Amino acid sequence: MVTAERLIGARFLFDGAGGIIVETEAYLRDDPASHSFRGPTRANAAMFGPPGHAYVYRSYGLHWCFNVVCAGHGAVLLRALAPETGLEAMATRRGGTSRLCSGPGRLTQALGIEGRHDGLDLRLPPFRFLERAERPEIVIGPRIGITRAADMPLRFGLAGSPFLSRPFPRP
Secondary structure (H helix, E strand, C coil): CHHHHHCCCCEEEECCEEEEEEEEEEECCCCCCCCCCCCCCCCCHHHHCCCCEEEEEEECCCEEEEEEEECCCEEEEEEEEEEEECHHHHHHHHCCCCCCCECHHHHHHHHCCCHHHCCCECCCCCEEEECCCCCCCEEEECCCCCCCCCCCCCEEEECCCCCCCCCCCCC
Protein backbone atom coordinates (compact mmCIF):
# COMPACT_ATOMS: atom_id res chain seq x y z
CA MET A 1 0.00 0.00 0.00
CA VAL A 2 2.88 2.36 0.76
CA THR A 3 4.20 2.04 -2.80
CA ALA A 4 0.77 2.77 -4.31
CA GLU A 5 0.56 6.03 -2.38
CA ARG A 6 4.24 6.95 -2.91
CA LEU A 7 3.91 6.67 -6.69
CA ILE A 8 1.27 9.43 -6.84
CA GLY A 9 3.02 12.52 -8.17
CA ALA A 10 6.06 10.60 -9.46
CA ARG A 11 6.91 10.70 -13.15
CA PHE A 12 6.79 7.53 -15.19
CA LEU A 13 8.31 7.25 -18.62
CA PHE A 14 8.28 4.30 -20.97
CA ASP A 15 10.56 4.54 -23.97
CA GLY A 16 10.56 8.35 -23.62
CA ALA A 17 6.79 8.85 -23.34
CA GLY A 18 4.79 9.35 -20.14
CA GLY A 19 3.86 11.77 -17.43
CA ILE A 20 2.89 12.21 -13.80
CA ILE A 21 1.25 9.24 -12.07
CA VAL A 22 -2.15 10.45 -10.85
CA GLU A 23 -3.91 7.19 -9.94
CA THR A 24 -2.89 3.77 -8.60
CA GLU A 25 -4.45 0.72 -6.95
CA ALA A 26 -2.75 -1.64 -4.51
CA TYR A 27 -3.19 -5.42 -4.59
CA LEU A 28 -1.85 -7.34 -1.60
CA ARG A 29 -0.89 -11.03 -1.35
CA ASP A 30 -3.79 -11.90 1.01
CA ASP A 31 -6.26 -9.84 -1.03
CA PRO A 32 -8.88 -11.96 -2.87
CA ALA A 33 -8.78 -9.47 -5.77
CA SER A 34 -5.02 -9.91 -6.22
CA HIS A 35 -3.69 -12.17 -8.96
CA SER A 36 -1.25 -13.61 -6.39
CA PHE A 37 -4.00 -14.64 -3.96
CA ARG A 38 -4.26 -18.26 -5.17
CA GLY A 39 -0.52 -18.77 -5.58
CA PRO A 40 1.92 -18.75 -8.46
CA THR A 41 0.97 -19.62 -12.03
CA ARG A 42 2.69 -19.09 -15.35
CA ALA A 43 0.52 -16.00 -15.92
CA ASN A 44 1.32 -14.29 -12.59
CA ALA A 45 4.94 -15.45 -12.22
CA ALA A 46 6.25 -11.87 -12.16
CA MET A 47 4.32 -11.22 -8.93
CA PHE A 48 6.36 -13.97 -7.26
CA GLY A 49 9.65 -12.62 -8.55
CA PRO A 50 11.69 -9.74 -7.17
CA PRO A 51 10.08 -6.41 -6.31
CA GLY A 52 10.66 -3.58 -8.75
CA HIS A 53 9.75 -5.55 -11.84
CA ALA A 54 6.83 -5.20 -14.23
CA TYR A 55 3.73 -7.36 -14.00
CA VAL A 56 1.83 -6.94 -17.26
CA TYR A 57 -1.33 -8.91 -17.96
CA ARG A 58 -4.23 -8.89 -20.39
CA SER A 59 -7.50 -7.77 -18.82
CA TYR A 60 -10.65 -9.47 -20.12
CA GLY A 61 -8.70 -10.34 -23.27
CA LEU A 62 -8.98 -6.70 -24.37
CA HIS A 63 -6.19 -4.52 -23.04
CA TRP A 64 -2.90 -4.70 -21.17
CA CYS A 65 -2.54 -3.59 -17.54
CA PHE A 66 0.80 -2.48 -16.09
CA ASN A 67 1.74 -3.12 -12.45
CA VAL A 68 4.79 -2.51 -10.28
CA VAL A 69 5.66 -5.70 -8.35
CA CYS A 70 6.09 -5.05 -4.63
CA ALA A 71 7.58 -7.02 -1.75
CA GLY A 72 5.38 -9.79 -0.39
CA HIS A 73 3.93 -10.77 -3.79
CA GLY A 74 1.75 -7.69 -4.10
CA ALA A 75 1.54 -5.23 -6.95
CA VAL A 76 0.49 -1.68 -7.74
CA LEU A 77 -1.63 -1.10 -10.83
CA LEU A 78 -0.99 2.21 -12.60
CA ARG A 79 -4.48 3.44 -13.47
CA ALA A 80 -3.80 6.92 -14.88
CA LEU A 81 -1.13 9.43 -15.88
CA ALA A 82 -1.22 13.15 -16.58
CA PRO A 83 0.48 12.96 -20.01
CA GLU A 84 3.49 15.25 -20.45
CA THR A 85 6.13 13.73 -22.71
CA GLY A 86 5.82 12.01 -26.07
CA LEU A 87 2.28 13.28 -26.61
CA GLU A 88 2.35 12.83 -30.38
CA ALA A 89 3.46 9.19 -30.15
CA MET A 90 0.88 8.47 -27.44
CA ALA A 91 -1.91 10.08 -29.47
CA THR A 92 -0.91 8.06 -32.52
CA ARG A 93 -1.04 4.79 -30.56
CA ARG A 94 -4.42 5.74 -29.06
CA GLY A 95 -5.91 7.19 -32.24
CA GLY A 96 -6.46 10.61 -30.66
CA THR A 97 -5.95 12.58 -27.48
CA SER A 98 -9.26 11.99 -25.69
CA ARG A 99 -8.60 10.55 -22.21
CA LEU A 100 -5.11 9.69 -23.41
CA CYS A 101 -3.83 7.91 -20.26
CA SER A 102 -6.97 7.88 -18.08
CA GLY A 103 -7.51 4.22 -17.28
CA PRO A 104 -5.14 1.25 -17.19
CA GLY A 105 -5.89 0.07 -20.74
CA ARG A 106 -5.57 3.54 -22.24
CA LEU A 107 -2.33 4.12 -20.32
CA THR A 108 -0.64 0.96 -21.64
CA GLN A 109 -1.92 1.54 -25.17
CA ALA A 110 -0.66 5.15 -25.19
CA LEU A 111 2.76 4.12 -23.90
CA GLY A 112 3.07 0.95 -25.99
CA ILE A 113 3.35 -1.42 -23.00
CA GLU A 114 2.48 -5.01 -23.91
CA GLY A 115 2.78 -8.54 -22.57
CA ARG A 116 6.38 -8.84 -23.77
CA HIS A 117 7.32 -6.33 -21.06
CA ASP A 118 6.07 -8.60 -18.26
CA GLY A 119 8.79 -9.41 -15.73
CA LEU A 120 11.23 -6.72 -16.89
CA ASP A 121 13.30 -4.79 -14.34
CA LEU A 122 11.80 -1.32 -13.84
CA ARG A 123 15.21 0.17 -13.04
CA LEU A 124 16.32 -0.38 -16.62
CA PRO A 125 15.27 1.10 -19.97
CA PRO A 126 12.71 1.35 -21.47
CA PHE A 127 11.30 2.20 -17.99
CA ARG A 128 12.11 5.31 -16.00
CA PHE A 129 10.64 6.49 -12.71
CA LEU A 130 11.44 9.93 -11.28
CA GLU A 131 10.47 10.39 -7.65
CA ARG A 132 8.21 13.26 -6.72
CA ALA A 133 9.77 16.35 -5.19
CA GLU A 134 7.14 16.67 -2.46
CA ARG A 135 4.09 14.81 -1.24
CA PRO A 136 0.99 16.05 -3.09
CA GLU A 137 -2.55 16.00 -1.71
CA ILE A 138 -3.76 12.42 -2.16
CA VAL A 139 -7.30 11.08 -2.10
CA ILE A 140 -8.04 7.49 -1.10
CA GLY A 141 -11.03 5.36 -1.96
CA PRO A 142 -12.29 1.93 -2.95
CA ARG A 143 -10.88 0.19 -6.00
CA ILE A 144 -12.92 0.09 -9.19
CA GLY A 145 -13.51 -2.42 -11.96
CA ILE A 146 -13.33 -5.47 -9.67
CA THR A 147 -15.89 -7.57 -7.81
CA ARG A 148 -13.87 -9.16 -4.98
CA ALA A 149 -12.77 -6.91 -2.10
CA ALA A 150 -13.80 -3.85 -4.12
CA ASP A 151 -14.64 -1.88 -0.98
CA MET A 152 -11.06 -1.91 0.34
CA PRO A 153 -9.61 1.65 0.35
CA LEU A 154 -6.64 0.77 -1.83
CA ARG A 155 -7.14 3.24 -4.68
CA PHE A 156 -5.01 6.39 -4.54
CA GLY A 157 -5.30 9.54 -6.60
CA LEU A 158 -3.86 12.99 -7.04
CA ALA A 159 -6.48 15.33 -5.56
CA GLY A 160 -8.14 17.51 -8.19
CA SER A 161 -6.49 15.84 -11.18
CA PRO A 162 -8.59 15.98 -14.37
CA PHE A 163 -6.73 12.88 -15.60
CA LEU A 164 -8.19 10.33 -13.15
CA SER A 165 -9.89 7.33 -14.74
CA ARG A 166 -12.96 8.04 -12.65
CA PRO A 167 -13.70 10.56 -9.87
CA PHE A 168 -13.28 9.47 -6.27
CA PRO A 169 -16.42 9.27 -4.12
CA ARG A 170 -16.98 12.30 -1.95
CA PRO A 171 -16.39 11.72 1.80
